[in-house]
Amino acid sequence: MNADHPPESNKCPFCQISSDPTPLPQGLRDPPAYSPPPSPRPARATLAYALEAEDPPAYCASKNEADNDKGEQTVDELAGDVLHFINPGQDTISSLALRYAVPPNALRKKNNLYADHLIAARKAILIPGEFYKGGVSLSPQPIDGEEEELRKSKIRRWMVTCKVSDYNIAILYCVVYRQYWLDADDHYKCRALLTRGHWLDPPTEPYLSHSFENWQPPGCLMHEYTGKDIRTCLAGQNILYIGDSTARQLFWATAKKLNATAADEEMRGADRHKDLTFDGEGVMVEFIWDPFLNSSSLRREVLSHADIRTHKHNKADQAAGLITIGAGLWYARHFESDWLDRFRSSVDGLAPLLSVKNGAESAIPSPISSMIRSGALHAYLAPVQVPLYDVLSPSRASSMTPEKINPMNEYLYNVSQNSGVKVIWSQLLMTRNHEFAYEESGLHVVESVASRRVDVVLNMRCNAELSLKQGYPFDKTCCSAYERASPSWTWYLVVSSFSLLLLAGLGMHSMPPF
Numbered sequence: 001m002n003a004d005h006p007p008e009s010n011k012c013p014f015c016q017i018s019s020d021p022t023p024l025p026q027g028l029r030d031p032p033a034y035s036p037p038p039s040p041r042p043a044r045a046t047l048a049y050a051l052e053a054e055d056p057p058a059y060c061a062s063k064n065e066a067d068n069d070k071g072e073q074t075v076d077e078l079a080g081d082v083l084h085f086i087n088p089g090q091d092t093i094s095s096l097a098l099r100y101a102v103p104p105n106a107l108r109k110k111n112n113l114y115a116d117h118l119i120a121a122r123k124a125i126l127i128p129g130e131f132y133k134g135g136v137s138l139s140p141q142p143i144d145g146e147e148e149e150l151r152k153s154k155i156r157r158w159m160v161t162c163k164v165s166d167y168n169i170a171i172l173y174c175v176v177y178r179q180y181w182l183d184a185d186d187h188y189k190c191r192a193l194l195t196r197g198h199w200l201d202p203p204t205e206p207y208l209s210h211s212f213e214n215w216q217p218p219g220c221l222m223h224e225y226t227g228k229d230i231r232t233c234l235a236g237q238n239i240l241y242i243g244d245s246t247a248r249q250l251f252w253a254t255a256k257k258l259n260a261t262a263a264d265e266e267m268r269g270a271d272r273h274k275d276l277t278f279d280g281e282g283v284m285v286e287f288i289w290d291p292f293l294n295s296s297s298l299r300r301e302v303l304s305h306a307d308i309r310t311h312k313h314n315k316a317d318q319a320a321g322l323i324t325i326g327a328g329l330w331y332a333r334h335f336e337s338d339w340l341d342r343f344r345s346s347v348d349g350l351a352p353l354l355s356v357k358n359g360a361e362s363a364i365p366s367p368i369s370s371m372i373r374s375g376a377l378h379a380y381l382a383p384v385q386v387p388l389y390d391v392l393s394p395s396r397a398s399s400m401t402p403e404k405i406n407p408m409n410e411y412l413y414n415v416s417q418n419s420g421v422k423v424i425w426s427q428l429l430m431t432r433n434h435e436f437a438y439e440e441s442g443l444h445v446v447e448s449v450a451s452r453r454v455d456v457v458l459n460m461r462c463n464a465e466l467s468l469k470q471g472y473p474f475d476k477t478c479c480s481a482y483e484r485a486s487p488s489w490t491w492y493l494v495v496s497s498f499s500l501l502l503l504a505g506l507g508m509h510s511m512p513p514f
Contacts (some may be wrong), residue, residue: 223476233462237321292332326382391442
Protein backbone atom coordinates (compact mmCIF):
# COMPACT_ATOMS: atom_id res chain seq x y z
CA MET A 1 0.00 0.00 0.00
CA ASN A 2 1.08 3.52 -0.64
CA ALA A 3 1.83 5.30 2.60
CA ASP A 4 0.93 8.62 1.03
CA HIS A 5 -2.66 7.53 0.89
CA PRO A 6 -3.58 6.08 4.33
CA PRO A 7 -7.32 6.00 3.62
CA GLU A 8 -6.72 3.45 0.86
CA SER A 9 -4.92 1.12 3.26
CA ASN A 10 -7.89 1.17 5.56
CA LYS A 11 -10.23 0.09 2.73
CA CYS A 12 -8.45 -3.23 2.13
CA PRO A 13 -8.90 -5.55 5.11
CA PHE A 14 -7.37 -8.48 3.21
CA CYS A 15 -4.17 -6.70 2.25
CA GLN A 16 -1.09 -8.83 2.94
CA ILE A 17 1.29 -5.84 3.56
CA SER A 18 0.99 -4.10 6.87
CA SER A 19 1.89 -0.49 7.41
CA ASP A 20 1.80 -0.90 11.15
CA PRO A 21 4.49 -2.58 13.24
CA THR A 22 4.01 -6.37 13.19
CA PRO A 23 6.01 -9.41 14.34
CA LEU A 24 5.61 -11.03 10.89
CA PRO A 25 8.70 -10.83 8.64
CA GLN A 26 8.90 -8.35 5.78
CA GLY A 27 6.02 -6.34 7.07
CA LEU A 28 3.37 -8.96 6.39
CA ARG A 29 0.11 -8.90 8.30
CA ASP A 30 -2.10 -11.67 9.70
CA PRO A 31 -4.36 -13.44 7.15
CA PRO A 32 -8.07 -12.67 7.35
CA ALA A 33 -10.48 -14.95 9.23
CA TYR A 34 -12.18 -17.72 7.29
CA SER A 35 -15.66 -16.63 8.43
CA PRO A 36 -16.91 -13.16 8.98
CA PRO A 37 -17.38 -12.07 12.58
CA PRO A 38 -20.90 -12.39 13.98
CA SER A 39 -22.97 -9.34 13.32
CA PRO A 40 -24.60 -7.67 16.29
CA ARG A 41 -27.72 -6.98 14.23
CA PRO A 42 -30.65 -9.34 15.18
CA ALA A 43 -31.93 -9.52 11.57
CA ARG A 44 -28.64 -11.10 10.51
CA ALA A 45 -28.93 -13.69 13.30
CA THR A 46 -32.54 -14.53 12.36
CA LEU A 47 -31.54 -15.01 8.74
CA ALA A 48 -28.68 -17.32 9.66
CA TYR A 49 -31.03 -19.41 11.84
CA ALA A 50 -33.51 -19.66 8.96
CA LEU A 51 -30.78 -20.82 6.58
CA GLU A 52 -29.67 -23.50 9.03
CA ALA A 53 -33.26 -24.81 9.48
CA GLU A 54 -34.23 -27.96 7.62
CA ASP A 55 -37.54 -26.61 6.23
CA PRO A 56 -38.55 -23.07 5.32
CA PRO A 57 -40.97 -21.38 7.68
CA ALA A 58 -44.70 -22.08 7.11
CA TYR A 59 -46.91 -19.42 5.57
CA CYS A 60 -49.94 -20.51 7.62
CA ALA A 61 -50.66 -20.45 11.31
CA SER A 62 -49.50 -24.00 12.02
CA LYS A 63 -47.60 -26.80 10.27
CA ASN A 64 -50.57 -29.22 10.62
CA GLU A 65 -52.81 -26.95 8.57
CA ALA A 66 -50.19 -26.86 5.82
CA ASP A 67 -49.98 -30.67 5.79
CA ASN A 68 -53.78 -30.99 5.55
CA ASP A 69 -53.91 -28.55 2.66
CA LYS A 70 -51.14 -30.51 0.93
CA GLY A 71 -53.06 -33.81 1.40
CA GLU A 72 -56.29 -32.36 -0.01
CA GLN A 73 -54.41 -31.05 -3.00
CA THR A 74 -52.93 -34.53 -3.62
CA VAL A 75 -56.39 -36.16 -3.51
CA ASP A 76 -57.73 -33.61 -5.96
CA GLU A 77 -54.83 -34.21 -8.32
CA LEU A 78 -55.42 -38.00 -8.22
CA ALA A 79 -59.17 -37.78 -8.99
CA GLY A 80 -59.71 -39.58 -12.29
CA ASP A 81 -62.35 -39.34 -14.96
CA VAL A 82 -65.77 -40.88 -14.26
CA LEU A 83 -67.70 -43.00 -16.77
CA HIS A 84 -71.37 -42.04 -17.12
CA PHE A 85 -73.75 -44.25 -19.14
CA ILE A 86 -76.18 -42.19 -21.17
CA ASN A 87 -79.93 -42.27 -20.61
CA PRO A 88 -81.25 -41.29 -24.04
CA GLY A 89 -84.46 -39.76 -22.74
CA GLN A 90 -82.92 -37.57 -20.04
CA ASP A 91 -79.23 -36.86 -20.45
CA THR A 92 -78.02 -33.80 -22.34
CA ILE A 93 -74.86 -31.74 -22.17
CA SER A 94 -76.64 -29.09 -20.12
CA SER A 95 -78.24 -31.55 -17.68
CA LEU A 96 -74.98 -33.45 -17.13
CA ALA A 97 -73.12 -30.18 -16.59
CA LEU A 98 -75.59 -29.26 -13.87
CA ARG A 99 -75.63 -32.70 -12.24
CA TYR A 100 -71.85 -32.99 -12.03
CA ALA A 101 -71.09 -29.25 -11.61
CA VAL A 102 -68.81 -29.37 -14.65
CA PRO A 103 -68.56 -26.65 -17.31
CA PRO A 104 -70.31 -27.69 -20.55
CA ASN A 105 -67.23 -26.83 -22.59
CA ALA A 106 -65.17 -29.23 -20.45
CA LEU A 107 -67.62 -32.05 -21.24
CA ARG A 108 -67.50 -31.28 -24.97
CA LYS A 109 -63.70 -31.11 -25.04
CA LYS A 110 -63.23 -34.29 -23.00
CA ASN A 111 -65.54 -36.33 -25.25
CA ASN A 112 -64.71 -34.65 -28.59
CA LEU A 113 -68.26 -33.38 -29.08
CA TYR A 114 -68.38 -30.36 -31.36
CA ALA A 115 -72.19 -30.25 -31.20
CA ASP A 116 -74.52 -31.04 -28.28
CA HIS A 117 -76.89 -33.24 -30.29
CA LEU A 118 -74.09 -35.76 -30.93
CA ILE A 119 -74.50 -37.07 -27.38
CA ALA A 120 -77.54 -39.01 -28.57
CA ALA A 121 -75.21 -41.38 -30.47
CA ARG A 122 -73.07 -42.13 -27.42
CA LYS A 123 -73.53 -45.02 -25.01
CA ALA A 124 -71.35 -43.40 -22.35
CA ILE A 125 -69.27 -40.28 -21.83
CA LEU A 126 -66.40 -39.31 -19.54
CA ILE A 127 -66.82 -36.74 -16.78
CA PRO A 128 -63.46 -34.92 -16.44
CA GLY A 129 -61.91 -35.50 -13.05
CA GLU A 130 -60.20 -32.11 -12.99
CA PHE A 131 -63.62 -30.52 -12.49
CA TYR A 132 -65.63 -33.30 -10.81
CA LYS A 133 -64.00 -34.41 -7.56
CA GLY A 134 -66.77 -36.74 -6.34
CA GLY A 135 -65.34 -39.80 -8.03
CA VAL A 136 -68.77 -41.54 -8.11
CA SER A 137 -70.77 -41.97 -11.29
CA LEU A 138 -74.47 -41.11 -11.22
CA SER A 139 -75.07 -43.77 -13.89
CA PRO A 140 -72.44 -46.49 -13.38
CA GLN A 141 -74.13 -49.25 -15.46
CA PRO A 142 -75.89 -49.44 -18.83
CA ILE A 143 -79.56 -48.51 -18.71
CA ASP A 144 -80.70 -51.87 -20.12
CA GLY A 145 -78.23 -53.92 -18.10
CA GLU A 146 -74.84 -55.35 -18.98
CA GLU A 147 -76.20 -58.58 -20.48
CA GLU A 148 -78.60 -56.73 -22.75
CA GLU A 149 -75.84 -54.40 -23.91
CA LEU A 150 -73.61 -57.41 -24.59
CA ARG A 151 -76.37 -59.04 -26.64
CA LYS A 152 -76.95 -55.84 -28.63
CA SER A 153 -73.25 -55.41 -29.27
CA LYS A 154 -73.05 -58.96 -30.67
CA ILE A 155 -76.00 -58.30 -32.96
CA ARG A 156 -74.51 -55.02 -34.17
CA ARG A 157 -71.17 -56.69 -34.93
CA TRP A 158 -73.03 -59.31 -36.92
CA MET A 159 -74.93 -56.52 -38.73
CA VAL A 160 -71.64 -54.91 -39.75
CA THR A 161 -70.22 -58.23 -40.94
CA CYS A 162 -73.34 -59.12 -42.94
CA LYS A 163 -74.00 -55.53 -44.07
CA VAL A 164 -77.42 -55.35 -42.44
CA SER A 165 -78.54 -51.75 -42.07
CA ASP A 166 -81.85 -52.34 -40.27
CA TYR A 167 -81.71 -53.53 -36.65
CA ASN A 168 -85.27 -54.94 -36.79
CA ILE A 169 -84.42 -57.11 -39.80
CA ALA A 170 -81.40 -58.44 -37.93
CA ILE A 171 -83.58 -59.29 -34.94
CA LEU A 172 -86.07 -61.06 -37.22
CA TYR A 173 -83.36 -63.18 -38.79
CA CYS A 174 -81.87 -64.10 -35.41
CA VAL A 175 -85.29 -65.07 -34.02
CA VAL A 176 -86.05 -67.31 -37.00
CA TYR A 177 -82.57 -68.83 -36.86
CA ARG A 178 -82.88 -69.63 -33.19
CA GLN A 179 -86.49 -70.78 -33.30
CA TYR A 180 -86.21 -73.18 -36.21
CA TRP A 181 -82.57 -74.18 -36.01
CA LEU A 182 -80.98 -73.91 -32.58
CA ASP A 183 -84.18 -74.72 -30.67
CA ALA A 184 -85.54 -77.27 -33.08
CA ASP A 185 -85.16 -80.10 -30.55
CA ASP A 186 -86.19 -78.03 -27.51
CA HIS A 187 -88.93 -75.76 -28.75
CA TYR A 188 -90.61 -75.37 -25.36
CA LYS A 189 -87.33 -74.91 -23.40
CA CYS A 190 -88.05 -77.80 -21.07
CA ARG A 191 -84.62 -79.35 -21.55
CA ALA A 192 -82.95 -75.96 -21.11
CA LEU A 193 -84.81 -75.49 -17.82
CA LEU A 194 -83.58 -78.83 -16.48
CA THR A 195 -80.01 -78.73 -17.70
CA ARG A 196 -78.78 -75.16 -18.12
CA GLY A 197 -78.85 -71.70 -16.57
CA HIS A 198 -76.84 -69.12 -14.67
CA TRP A 199 -77.26 -66.62 -11.82
CA LEU A 200 -78.05 -63.01 -12.61
CA ASP A 201 -77.20 -61.86 -9.08
CA PRO A 202 -74.29 -63.86 -7.61
CA PRO A 203 -73.03 -62.26 -4.38
CA THR A 204 -69.52 -61.01 -3.67
CA GLU A 205 -69.66 -61.88 0.02
CA PRO A 206 -71.45 -64.49 2.14
CA TYR A 207 -75.06 -64.05 3.28
CA LEU A 208 -75.58 -60.93 1.19
CA SER A 209 -79.25 -59.94 0.99
CA HIS A 210 -81.05 -60.04 -2.37
CA SER A 211 -78.58 -62.49 -3.88
CA PHE A 212 -79.16 -65.88 -5.51
CA GLU A 213 -82.73 -64.84 -6.30
CA ASN A 214 -82.68 -64.72 -10.11
CA TRP A 215 -81.84 -67.96 -11.89
CA GLN A 216 -81.93 -67.57 -15.67
CA PRO A 217 -82.32 -70.56 -18.02
CA PRO A 218 -81.30 -69.79 -21.62
CA GLY A 219 -84.03 -68.53 -23.93
CA CYS A 220 -86.99 -68.38 -21.52
CA LEU A 221 -88.38 -66.76 -18.39
CA MET A 222 -88.49 -68.81 -15.19
CA HIS A 223 -91.32 -67.98 -12.83
CA GLU A 224 -90.85 -67.64 -9.06
CA TYR A 225 -93.72 -69.64 -7.62
CA THR A 226 -95.80 -68.47 -4.69
CA GLY A 227 -98.18 -70.39 -2.47
CA LYS A 228 -101.12 -69.17 -4.55
CA ASP A 229 -99.54 -70.43 -7.77
CA ILE A 230 -98.84 -73.86 -6.24
CA ARG A 231 -102.40 -74.22 -4.99
CA THR A 232 -103.79 -73.22 -8.39
CA CYS A 233 -101.70 -75.86 -10.16
CA LEU A 234 -101.74 -78.73 -7.65
CA ALA A 235 -105.00 -78.23 -5.74
CA GLY A 236 -105.93 -81.44 -3.92
CA GLN A 237 -102.67 -83.19 -4.86
CA ASN A 238 -99.49 -84.05 -3.01
CA ILE A 239 -95.92 -82.89 -3.55
CA LEU A 240 -93.53 -85.65 -2.54
CA TYR A 241 -89.81 -85.50 -1.77
CA ILE A 242 -87.84 -88.69 -1.15
CA GLY A 243 -84.19 -89.06 -0.15
CA ASP A 244 -81.60 -87.63 2.23
CA SER A 245 -81.09 -84.23 3.85
CA THR A 246 -80.75 -82.48 0.48
CA ALA A 247 -84.26 -83.64 -0.47
CA ARG A 248 -85.48 -82.61 2.99
CA GLN A 249 -84.18 -79.09 2.35
CA LEU A 250 -86.32 -78.93 -0.80
CA PHE A 251 -89.30 -80.10 1.27
CA TRP A 252 -88.92 -77.20 3.69
CA ALA A 253 -88.34 -74.73 0.86
CA THR A 254 -91.67 -75.78 -0.68
CA ALA A 255 -93.42 -75.56 2.69
CA LYS A 256 -92.15 -72.00 3.16
CA LYS A 257 -93.61 -71.02 -0.20
CA LEU A 258 -97.01 -72.23 0.99
CA ASN A 259 -96.85 -70.83 4.54
CA ALA A 260 -93.54 -69.46 5.78
CA THR A 261 -94.65 -68.83 9.37
CA ALA A 262 -96.07 -72.31 9.92
CA ALA A 263 -93.10 -73.94 8.19
CA ASP A 264 -90.61 -72.15 10.46
CA GLU A 265 -92.49 -73.28 13.57
CA GLU A 266 -92.66 -76.92 12.47
CA MET A 267 -89.07 -76.90 11.30
CA ARG A 268 -87.72 -76.08 14.76
CA GLY A 269 -89.18 -79.19 16.37
CA ALA A 270 -88.93 -81.63 13.46
CA ASP A 271 -86.93 -84.86 13.64
CA ARG A 272 -84.23 -84.80 11.00
CA HIS A 273 -84.27 -88.52 10.20
CA LYS A 274 -88.02 -89.11 10.10
CA ASP A 275 -90.79 -88.80 7.54
CA LEU A 276 -92.43 -85.37 7.48
CA THR A 277 -95.73 -83.90 6.28
CA PHE A 278 -96.86 -80.30 5.89
CA ASP A 279 -100.40 -79.12 5.23
CA GLY A 280 -100.23 -76.27 2.75
CA GLU A 281 -103.95 -75.43 2.85
CA GLY A 282 -105.06 -77.46 -0.12
CA VAL A 283 -101.72 -78.96 -1.07
CA MET A 284 -100.04 -81.61 1.06
CA VAL A 285 -96.24 -81.69 1.04
CA GLU A 286 -94.59 -84.94 2.13
CA PHE A 287 -91.03 -86.05 2.76
CA ILE A 288 -89.89 -89.68 3.02
CA TRP A 289 -86.55 -90.18 4.73
CA ASP A 290 -84.74 -92.69 2.53
CA PRO A 291 -81.03 -91.84 2.12
CA PHE A 292 -80.29 -95.19 0.42
CA LEU A 293 -83.32 -95.16 -1.94
CA ASN A 294 -84.39 -98.65 -0.91
CA SER A 295 -87.42 -98.16 1.34
CA SER A 296 -90.81 -99.74 0.75
CA SER A 297 -92.45 -96.29 0.86
CA LEU A 298 -90.35 -95.13 -2.09
CA ARG A 299 -91.26 -98.15 -4.17
CA ARG A 300 -94.93 -97.85 -3.27
CA GLU A 301 -95.14 -94.21 -4.31
CA VAL A 302 -93.25 -94.72 -7.55
CA LEU A 303 -95.33 -97.80 -8.42
CA SER A 304 -98.52 -95.87 -7.74
CA HIS A 305 -97.34 -93.12 -10.08
CA ALA A 306 -96.38 -95.69 -12.71
CA ASP A 307 -99.81 -97.35 -12.47
CA ILE A 308 -101.54 -94.05 -13.17
CA ARG A 309 -99.26 -93.50 -16.15
CA THR A 310 -99.97 -96.92 -17.62
CA HIS A 311 -103.73 -96.59 -16.92
CA LYS A 312 -103.89 -99.62 -14.66
CA HIS A 313 -106.37 -97.68 -12.54
CA ASN A 314 -107.93 -94.23 -12.79
CA LYS A 315 -107.64 -92.99 -9.22
CA ALA A 316 -105.14 -90.27 -9.91
CA ASP A 317 -105.57 -88.78 -6.47
CA GLN A 318 -103.77 -91.74 -4.95
CA ALA A 319 -100.51 -90.73 -6.61
CA ALA A 320 -98.46 -87.60 -5.93
CA GLY A 321 -98.78 -84.79 -8.44
CA LEU A 322 -95.05 -84.13 -8.30
CA ILE A 323 -92.18 -86.35 -7.10
CA THR A 324 -88.55 -85.33 -6.57
CA ILE A 325 -86.00 -87.96 -5.49
CA GLY A 326 -82.53 -87.03 -4.31
CA ALA A 327 -79.88 -89.01 -2.42
CA GLY A 328 -76.37 -90.44 -2.70
CA LEU A 329 -74.34 -88.69 -0.01
CA TRP A 330 -74.92 -91.47 2.50
CA TYR A 331 -73.42 -94.03 0.12
CA ALA A 332 -70.22 -91.97 0.07
CA ARG A 333 -70.34 -91.39 3.84
CA HIS A 334 -71.01 -94.91 5.12
CA PHE A 335 -69.46 -97.26 2.54
CA GLU A 336 -65.79 -97.51 1.70
CA SER A 337 -65.50 -100.14 -1.04
CA ASP A 338 -68.85 -100.98 -2.65
CA TRP A 339 -70.52 -97.57 -2.43
CA LEU A 340 -70.83 -97.24 -6.21
CA ASP A 341 -72.27 -100.71 -6.71
CA ARG A 342 -74.89 -100.10 -4.05
CA PHE A 343 -75.81 -96.75 -5.59
CA ARG A 344 -76.09 -98.29 -9.06
CA SER A 345 -78.34 -101.05 -7.72
CA SER A 346 -80.75 -98.50 -6.18
CA VAL A 347 -80.86 -96.34 -9.32
CA ASP A 348 -81.34 -99.37 -11.58
CA GLY A 349 -84.36 -100.37 -9.51
CA LEU A 350 -85.94 -96.92 -10.01
CA ALA A 351 -85.01 -96.27 -13.63
CA PRO A 352 -87.62 -98.57 -15.27
CA LEU A 353 -90.38 -96.96 -13.20
CA LEU A 354 -89.24 -93.39 -13.90
CA SER A 355 -88.38 -93.91 -17.55
CA VAL A 356 -90.41 -92.00 -20.13
CA LYS A 357 -88.96 -93.73 -23.19
CA ASN A 358 -91.82 -96.01 -24.02
CA GLY A 359 -91.94 -95.51 -27.75
CA ALA A 360 -94.30 -92.62 -28.38
CA GLU A 361 -93.23 -90.47 -25.43
CA SER A 362 -89.98 -88.56 -25.68
CA ALA A 363 -87.57 -87.98 -22.83
CA ILE A 364 -88.97 -84.51 -22.23
CA PRO A 365 -92.46 -84.35 -23.79
CA SER A 366 -94.44 -81.34 -24.92
CA PRO A 367 -95.86 -79.42 -21.95
CA ILE A 368 -99.28 -79.34 -23.59
CA SER A 369 -99.40 -83.07 -24.12
CA SER A 370 -98.13 -83.62 -20.58
CA MET A 371 -100.89 -81.44 -19.20
CA ILE A 372 -103.69 -83.03 -21.22
CA ARG A 373 -102.58 -86.64 -20.87
CA SER A 374 -103.55 -88.01 -17.44
CA GLY A 375 -100.69 -90.50 -17.54
CA ALA A 376 -97.95 -87.88 -17.88
CA LEU A 377 -95.00 -88.60 -15.60
CA HIS A 378 -93.94 -85.83 -13.22
CA ALA A 379 -91.13 -87.52 -11.32
CA TYR A 380 -87.57 -86.18 -11.28
CA LEU A 381 -84.20 -87.32 -9.98
CA ALA A 382 -81.87 -84.81 -8.36
CA PRO A 383 -78.14 -85.28 -8.90
CA VAL A 384 -75.91 -86.10 -5.95
CA GLN A 385 -75.09 -82.87 -4.13
CA VAL A 386 -71.49 -81.76 -4.68
CA PRO A 387 -70.28 -80.36 -1.33
CA LEU A 388 -67.95 -77.47 -0.73
CA TYR A 389 -65.08 -79.79 0.12
CA ASP A 390 -62.80 -77.19 1.72
CA VAL A 391 -65.16 -76.41 4.62
CA LEU A 392 -66.50 -79.88 5.39
CA SER A 393 -65.96 -81.26 8.88
CA PRO A 394 -63.03 -83.71 9.18
CA SER A 395 -65.31 -86.75 9.41
CA ARG A 396 -67.23 -85.74 6.30
CA ALA A 397 -64.18 -84.61 4.36
CA SER A 398 -62.54 -88.01 4.78
CA SER A 399 -65.50 -89.86 3.23
CA MET A 400 -67.28 -87.36 0.95
CA THR A 401 -64.62 -86.90 -1.70
CA PRO A 402 -64.75 -86.03 -5.41
CA GLU A 403 -63.57 -89.57 -6.16
CA LYS A 404 -66.88 -90.82 -4.76
CA ILE A 405 -69.34 -88.05 -5.71
CA ASN A 406 -68.34 -87.65 -9.36
CA PRO A 407 -68.73 -91.34 -10.38
CA MET A 408 -72.27 -91.38 -8.97
CA ASN A 409 -73.28 -88.34 -11.01
CA GLU A 410 -71.61 -89.82 -14.09
CA TYR A 411 -73.71 -92.95 -13.67
CA LEU A 412 -76.87 -90.84 -13.33
CA TYR A 413 -75.98 -89.11 -16.59
CA ASN A 414 -75.60 -92.43 -18.40
CA VAL A 415 -78.93 -93.63 -17.02
CA SER A 416 -80.69 -90.43 -18.09
CA GLN A 417 -79.31 -90.78 -21.62
CA ASN A 418 -80.21 -94.45 -21.96
CA SER A 419 -83.54 -94.72 -20.17
CA GLY A 420 -84.87 -91.15 -20.34
CA VAL A 421 -85.00 -90.52 -16.58
CA LYS A 422 -85.34 -86.78 -16.02
CA VAL A 423 -82.43 -85.49 -13.92
CA ILE A 424 -82.36 -81.89 -12.67
CA TRP A 425 -78.78 -81.07 -13.71
CA SER A 426 -79.32 -77.34 -13.19
CA GLN A 427 -79.07 -77.97 -9.45
CA LEU A 428 -75.35 -78.62 -9.84
CA LEU A 429 -74.90 -75.46 -11.90
CA MET A 430 -76.47 -73.39 -9.11
CA THR A 431 -73.52 -74.19 -6.82
CA ARG A 432 -70.67 -74.66 -9.28
CA ASN A 433 -67.99 -71.99 -8.66
CA HIS A 434 -70.29 -70.29 -6.13
CA GLU A 435 -68.90 -70.87 -2.64
CA PHE A 436 -71.40 -68.46 -1.10
CA ALA A 437 -74.26 -70.68 -2.25
CA TYR A 438 -73.46 -73.07 0.60
CA GLU A 439 -74.22 -72.88 4.29
CA GLU A 440 -71.43 -72.98 6.84
CA SER A 441 -71.45 -76.79 6.87
CA GLY A 442 -70.44 -76.88 3.20
CA LEU A 443 -73.04 -79.61 2.59
CA HIS A 444 -76.36 -77.81 2.25
CA VAL A 445 -77.21 -74.71 0.24
CA VAL A 446 -78.56 -71.39 1.47
CA GLU A 447 -82.30 -70.86 1.58
CA SER A 448 -82.57 -68.76 -1.59
CA VAL A 449 -80.75 -71.42 -3.66
CA ALA A 450 -83.01 -74.16 -2.30
CA SER A 451 -86.06 -72.07 -3.23
CA ARG A 452 -84.83 -71.65 -6.81
CA ARG A 453 -84.23 -75.41 -7.04
CA VAL A 454 -87.86 -75.95 -6.13
CA ASP A 455 -88.90 -73.35 -8.72
CA VAL A 456 -87.16 -75.31 -11.48
CA VAL A 457 -89.32 -78.38 -10.83
CA LEU A 458 -92.49 -76.32 -10.37
CA ASN A 459 -91.86 -74.55 -13.67
CA MET A 460 -91.55 -77.94 -15.34
CA ARG A 461 -94.77 -79.17 -13.77
CA CYS A 462 -97.08 -76.14 -13.72
CA ASN A 463 -96.10 -73.52 -16.32
CA ALA A 464 -98.18 -75.02 -19.12
CA GLU A 465 -101.35 -75.26 -17.04
CA LEU A 466 -101.04 -71.82 -15.44
CA SER A 467 -100.24 -70.13 -18.77
CA LEU A 468 -103.46 -71.43 -20.30
CA LYS A 469 -105.47 -70.44 -17.22
CA GLN A 470 -104.00 -67.00 -16.66
CA GLY A 471 -103.17 -65.98 -20.22
CA TYR A 472 -101.38 -62.72 -21.03
CA PRO A 473 -98.94 -61.44 -19.80
CA PHE A 474 -96.74 -64.53 -20.11
CA ASP A 475 -94.17 -64.34 -17.32
CA LYS A 476 -93.44 -68.08 -17.32
CA THR A 477 -92.20 -69.10 -20.76
CA CYS A 478 -89.99 -72.06 -19.77
CA CYS A 479 -91.70 -75.35 -20.66
CA SER A 480 -94.90 -73.42 -21.21
CA ALA A 481 -98.01 -74.06 -23.31
CA TYR A 482 -97.04 -72.65 -26.67
CA GLU A 483 -98.64 -74.33 -29.64
CA ARG A 484 -96.22 -74.87 -32.47
CA ALA A 485 -97.04 -72.97 -35.65
CA SER A 486 -98.51 -74.97 -38.51
CA PRO A 487 -96.14 -76.02 -41.31
CA SER A 488 -97.61 -73.44 -43.68
CA TRP A 489 -96.97 -70.60 -41.27
CA THR A 490 -93.50 -71.91 -40.54
CA TRP A 491 -92.51 -71.89 -44.19
CA TYR A 492 -94.13 -68.50 -44.64
CA LEU A 493 -92.02 -66.99 -41.86
CA VAL A 494 -88.83 -68.60 -43.13
CA VAL A 495 -89.37 -67.47 -46.73
CA SER A 496 -90.44 -63.98 -45.69
CA SER A 497 -87.47 -63.46 -43.44
CA PHE A 498 -84.96 -64.56 -46.06
CA SER A 499 -86.69 -62.43 -48.68
CA LEU A 500 -86.32 -59.38 -46.49
CA LEU A 501 -82.66 -60.19 -45.99
CA LEU A 502 -82.07 -60.49 -49.71
CA LEU A 503 -83.92 -57.26 -50.44
CA ALA A 504 -81.72 -55.52 -47.92
CA GLY A 505 -78.67 -56.58 -49.91
CA LEU A 506 -77.12 -58.80 -47.29
CA GLY A 507 -73.88 -60.63 -47.59
CA MET A 508 -74.24 -63.82 -45.58
CA HIS A 509 -70.70 -64.37 -44.39
CA SER A 510 -71.24 -65.39 -40.77
CA MET A 511 -73.83 -66.88 -38.47
CA PRO A 512 -75.74 -64.94 -35.79
CA PRO A 513 -74.00 -64.40 -32.46
CA PHE A 514 -75.37 -67.32 -30.43
